[in-house]
Amino acid sequence: MSEDSPLIRSLRTAVEAAPADVPLRLHLAEMLLGAGQPDAAVAEVAVALQHAPGDAQARTLMARAMGAPVPAPGTQPAPASPQDQPPVTVPASASAPEEPKGRAGFDWRAAADQVGDVIPPRFVEAPLTADGSGEPGDASAWDVDTPGTIRLADVGGMREVKERLEAAFLAPMRNPELRKLYGKSLRGGLLLYGPPGCGKTFIARAIAGELGAGFLSVSVNDVLDMWIGNSERNMHEIFRTARRQAPCVVFLDELDALGAKRSRTQHSGMRNTVNQLLTELDGIDSAANEGVFVLAATNAPWDVDIALRRPGRLDRTLLVLPPDxxxxxxxxxxxxxxxxxxxxxxxxxxxxxxxxxxxxxxxxxxxxxxxxxxxxxxxxxxxxxxxxxxxxxxxxTVPSAEPWFASARNVAMYANEGGTYDDLVTYLKKKRKL
Missing domain, CATH: 1.10.8.60 (Helicase, Ruva Protein; domain 3)
Incomplete structure (x- = not known):
């Protein structure tokens, strides 16, 4: 009897009309097996077993269709050993109910392996991540750039900037004996601020090159996440990666967005992110951040949370002006x-x-x-x-820094508590903009 026989076509039509009718589907499978179509028979029996997992006729028919020995009446087929059958992961939503413990049941793992090429598993979905996004985490999300070839000598001019950088980072790194004598730690942070487009990122890369350190650039898009807790986790992973690959320069771009004043932040998630950044800058203990150099850049230092700029964190500030x-x-x-x-x-x-x-x-x-x-x-x-x-x-060409100086002038005149912006005041007076 061929598969195209009127009887098989009629049975298929009847099964489509009543998909839960197990006896009818098994009858169709029997006809397909008799017609020399074992793969098609396996497919029908597999669907029948989903509706009736304990049906003895369905199990016997499955064994026949798969070419396995048919168990004698009253006996159950022995499950295959793990060495004979490779493990197959079947989603919980696609697997049939498990047999009660203590009762020999059908070997579903072996059956799934055998029919996997015939019928694909139903309801197969990618595993969701902890944030519910359905997108597995990227293991290379925090790749650290190897030490580059850019040096401070490649930065034209800016003599005062280079001298400050030499004192803050480079001299202690090059002279470990003197560093030990004077108790100078390799931990520390430096905040670069100034108008946009003046080379703050380039200077940060030059520092990493001088130190022979890795470079890990971080922007607000790398940290912030819509799921609660993920932004803090991202911040922690960034610093954990830097500690593992020390010496390493962590460059926090747009710090006014990553570390905005918590008093002005309405969203609690953003406040928690700033709190996490403060924790990472302090380190778990006194030596946690040894060899981790934190550089940050911002166009609006007056919008940065004041706690980020206390001693031991981003305690040194450097004004990066338009090129001389x-x-x-x-x-x-x-x-x-x-x-x-x-x-x-x-x-x-x-x-x-x-x-x-x-x-x-x-x-x-x-x-x-x-x-x-x-x-x-x-x-x-x-x-x-x-x-x-x-x-x-x-x-x-209109100088793009002029709007920034217009805003900075007000800060220098009315919000220069403690002399934080004295270098800005000096420059504005020199240029007769104050």
């Missing part, structure tokens, strides 16, 4: 190095770009190249980038 003349020359030279230029007077260009940030200078070079490109396209003759293009771009 030597730094501007280095930045311009870098961004023009791969472009076709001629007759460039860098000295003159440095003078007319006073007050521009590093990002502004990069945009200036891009705008000059765009001007030369459009001119070449219109005339059909390729020409080099000249001083006219650069000076024209400099004239059109």
């Amino acid at each position: 003349a030597p730094a501007r020359e280095s930045i311009l030279r870098y961004h023009l190095a791969e472009r076709p230029v001629e007759n460039i007077d860098l000295g003159k260009l440095v003078k007319v770009t006073d007050g521009l940030s590093g990002a502004d200078l990069a945009h200036l070079c891009e705008a000059a190249a765009e001007s030369a490109l459009l001119d070449s396209a219109r005339t059909g003759t390729v020409r080099m980038i000249g001083m006219k293009d650069l000076l024209g771009a400099a004239k059109q």
